Amino acid sequence: QKEVEQNSGPLSVPEGAIASLNCTYSDRGSQSFFWYRQYSGKSPELIMSIYSNGDKEDGRFTAQLNKASQYVSLLIRDSQPSDSATYLCAVNPGSGYALNFGKGTSLLVTP
Amino acid sequence: EAQVTQNPRYLITVTGKKLTVTCSQNMNHEYMSWYRQDPGLGLRQIYYSMNVEVTDKGDVPEGYKVSRKEKRNFPLILESPSPNQTSLYFCASSSFSPTRDRIQETQYFGPGTRLLVL
Numbered sequence: 001q002k003e004v005e006q007n008s009g010p011l012s013v014p015e016g017a018i019a020s021l022n023c024t025y026s027d028r029g030s031q032s033f034f035w036y037r038q039y040s041g042k043s044p045e046l047i048m049s050i051y052s053n054g055d056k057e058d059g060r061f062t063a064q065l066n067k068a069s070q071y072v073s074l075l076i077r078d079s080q081p082s083d084s085a086t087y088l089c090a091v092n093p094g095s096g097y098a099l100n101f102g103k104g105t106s107l108l109v110t111p
Numbered sequence: 112e113a114q115v116t117q118n119p120r121y122l123i124t125v126t127g128k129k130l131t132v133t134c135s136q137n138m139n140h141e142y143m144s145w146y147r148q149d150p151g152l153g154l155r156q157i158y159y160s161m162n163v164e165v166t167d168k169g170d171v172p173e174g175y176k177v178s179r180k181e182k183r184n185f186p187l188i189l190e191s192p193s194p195n196q197t198s199l200y201f202c203a204s205s206s207f208s209p210t211r212d213r214i215q216e217t218q219y220f221g222p223g224t225r226l227l228v229l
Contacts, residue, residue: 016165024122043201043221043222043223044154044201044220045220046218047217048170049216066203088154090154090170095167096159096161096167097142097144097160097167097205098156098158098167098169098170099144099156099159099169100156100157100170101146101153101154101155101156102155103151104152104153104154
């Protein structure tokens with residue numbers, strides 16, 4: 001079973017703070033990693049993808065990948081109440097376009 | 112406007128009555144996928160397609176069929192629906208474009224189809 005684990009939360013952070021979301025995965029052969037945001041009652045939307053070890057920044061978002069430790073994280077700087085959503089981590093285990101999702105972390109940014 | 116459309120958006124049906132959920136994208140994407148989302152289980156991939164006539168099973172393919180005869184369409188077929196297929200279904204399409212220093216991915220999800228099987 002190729003597992004992707006996330007803390008379900010809720011993770012509560014004050015407005016303006018850094019939110020740190022973590023994800024671990026079991027399959028060492030995993031090749032690519034994705035973070036999605038899903039607002040309640042809406043479809044998931046892709047925020048970031050990361051393929052190699054290290055950091056990848058896009059605006060207020062930074063994805064971090066450590067393949068040796070089998071974790072991937074998402075940092076959200078200057079968190080806003082509009083960032084309140086469920087964040088899904090997904091991992092491609094290296095076969096085709098298969099994607100294994102974590103169950104998501106609920107983030108609440110309080111004004 | 113880039114769009115993934117799904118129909119129907121809501122469906123109530125009975126056990127055993129064949130149904131098809133359509134998915135269409137207007138972005139000429141190669142990759143398309145179907146997912147189901149259930150409380151406590153998260154989002155799980157049912158099938159995916161990497162191009163026309165190329166499909167493969169995801170995590171939970173049992174009870175479902177797909178076909179990809181045209182690039183833009185990727186219907187999900189439930190030949191004999193059962194109550195355990197009651198769920199929220201999402202279709203998604205993606206493309207990957209290698210750029211100078213990274214891979215650019217574009218991905219869109221459809222609005223979802225809420226299915227209830229009685």
